[in-house]
Amino acid sequence: MKHYIATALILAASVFAGNNYGRAHVAEEKKQTFRITVLNTDGAPQNGMILKISGYGTEYTSNEEGLFEFEHEINEKNIRTGNFYFPDDKQKSVKSLRLDKAATDTIIRINSQEDLIRYKQSGKTFQISGIVKNSGRPIANAEISIQGTGRRASTDANGEFVIEADYNHVVMIRAEKMENKYLDADVFLEHSEKPYTINMIRKGADRIYASVEQMPQYPGGMKQFFNYVRRKAHTTELAEKTQTEGTVMIQFVVEKDGSITSPHIVRSLKAELDTAALDAIIVMRDWIPAKDHGTTVRCKYSVPVPFKLPKPKEPEKKPVLPKDSLLADSIAADSTHTDSLGLFAPIAAGDSLKLDSLQKKLALAKDSLFTDSLNVHQKNDSLQTDSLKAVQQPAAEVKPKKRNAFVRFFRWLFGIKDKEAKPQADVPGPEMTEEKEIPVAESTE
Known part of the structure; x- marks a missing residue:
């Protein structure tokens, strides 16, 4: 009886686990609807733009309102990246966006080269807004200035500010006991739907150094690092697949505990290769942190991720056959x-x-x-x-x-030598051929 009860319990547990797995699998495979609108600085829609999702061959095109609307699976373990292209250049991505839950309904700002030239020539200004914080707390009375123009503003008690900016000048943020920060106006325009958050870093303790006495190191050295990215990002296979060679430069911050934060691409190559390189850096193991005068510090570091085509195989050399007759050639x-x-x-x-x-x-x-x-x-x-x-x-x-x-x-x-002639036999003369009679003495007896 106990045997049957144990068997029934095992079967019930199996069915329950299978149902849970099925629900988890369905939840994992559930598709999410994305609505991404692309505008320029003036708010005009960028219609006809192309969106490609890394690892997928499907392309999406923005409509007359600059809207991309599509369904895509969200997987926390493997978040895909959407890459945006202008219709006249499908090889060079102008912006990348991680397709997570925060991007399901968003507006981004992308300006074409014609837009940028027009803005810079016109000197047109536009309004930007932001919030200045440190460790999550707002900073009041921080100074915001547009360098070279004399335009200035200050943050209120909530750390918020509004100022007129343009494409020809840099936005500088300055606060007491904080490191100065410099930003381009594009950053604010890309997040124009709400004030852009600016995180200030206290001088000294939280400063990010660019050059220190002992720079951060990958465990095992750079040779091991290149082996890792070649294996993780499949650099050779992707280079052969896309028939593209080059290097993607990625910059990140090595924290005091060796962890990697804020990885981003500083020199792009191709959307598919950029995504593969960035994904490999994001999941990279911790580094050996930097030190300056014996103190562990945060340090900014840039690494190249090279993509090279495999070398073509050399044709096999055919053995040289010996000539049929060396003697004949020598004589000739x-x-x-x-x-x-x-x-x-x-x-x-x-x-x-x-x-x-x-x-x-x-x-x-x-x-x-x-x-x-x-x-x-x-x-x-x-x-x-x-x-x-x-x-x-x-x-x-x-x-x-x-x-x-x-x-x-x-x-x-x-080598012919003279041969000695054989001696001829004596030929008897005529006088030797005649027989002479020898007289015999008669006996006296």
């Missing part, structure tokens, strides 16, 4: 300047017919030289036996044959 090369007898002819490698013909010519030449050698030997033998032949029978006088230079060369080349 050595005999070009001495081939006056026509014994040698140009021979191609592997031409066995010509090689056989050459061998026959060499054999004939060798026989001829051997015959000449015999004649010379016979001449020498006749000189040595002249005295004997004069007594016995006069022999026909053999005139020595004069050898030319080529014969002497080939005799030397083939």
Whole structure:
């Protein structure tokens, strides 16, 4: 009985867990509707702009009101980035926006190059507003000025201010015991739906340094850092996929505990590559913090994330085959300047017919030289036996044959030496052939 009860409980738990998983999975896959409106500084809609979501091939186009309206899944573990492009340049993104819950209904400001030129030439001013805070608390009586114009304002008790700005001058915020802050007017326009929050940093303790005595370091050194980004951002694969090479520069702050905060792109390359590089930096492990005069400090740091195409493979080298006959080539090369007898002819490698013909010519030449050698030997033998032949029978006088230079060369080349003539047997003369009678003495007995 207990066995059946345990089995039933296990089955019930499995069904309950499966239902919960299904609900969590459905919740995770639930799509969210996004309404993103793009305007310029004057509030005119930027229609015809293009929005691409990293990792997806779908493109969205803003309507006449500059509105993008679409559905997209929100996943806290993997938040996608929306990249905005002007219709005349789909390769260079002009702004990126993380597609989280805060961006489901938002207005952003993007000015084209024509807009910027027009604003700067006209010197037109526009109203900006903000809130100055430190550690979440508003700062009263902070001074806001537009440098080079004389326009100034101060924050109220809530830290809020309003001032006329333009595109040609920088906005400076100054507060007592705080580090000065400098901002472009674009920042305020991008968040024009509400006052832009400016977080001030107290001098000394919370200061972010740009150069210190000991700069922050990635554990294991920069070699390990590049190995990490190459593996995490898949730099080689993305470069090959997009056929794009270059470097994305990312800046961030290394806190006193080594954590990474405020990562942002300072030099863009391509929307898909920018997103991959930034995502790899966001989840990067803690660094070794910076130190200045022995004190751990916050430090601003920039790193490159390179994207390189894989190197093409070198073609395999074919082995060089040896020639068919080194002997034939050697003979043909050595005999070009001495081939006056026509014994040698140009021979191609592997031409066995010509090689056989050459061998026959060499054999004939060798026989001829051997015959000449015999004649010379016979001449020498006749000189040595002249005295004997004069007594016995006069022999026909053999005139020595004069050898030319080529014969002497080939005799030397083939190592032919004179052979000694065999001694001739004595020929009995006529007087030796007659038998003489020897008288025999008669016996006296």
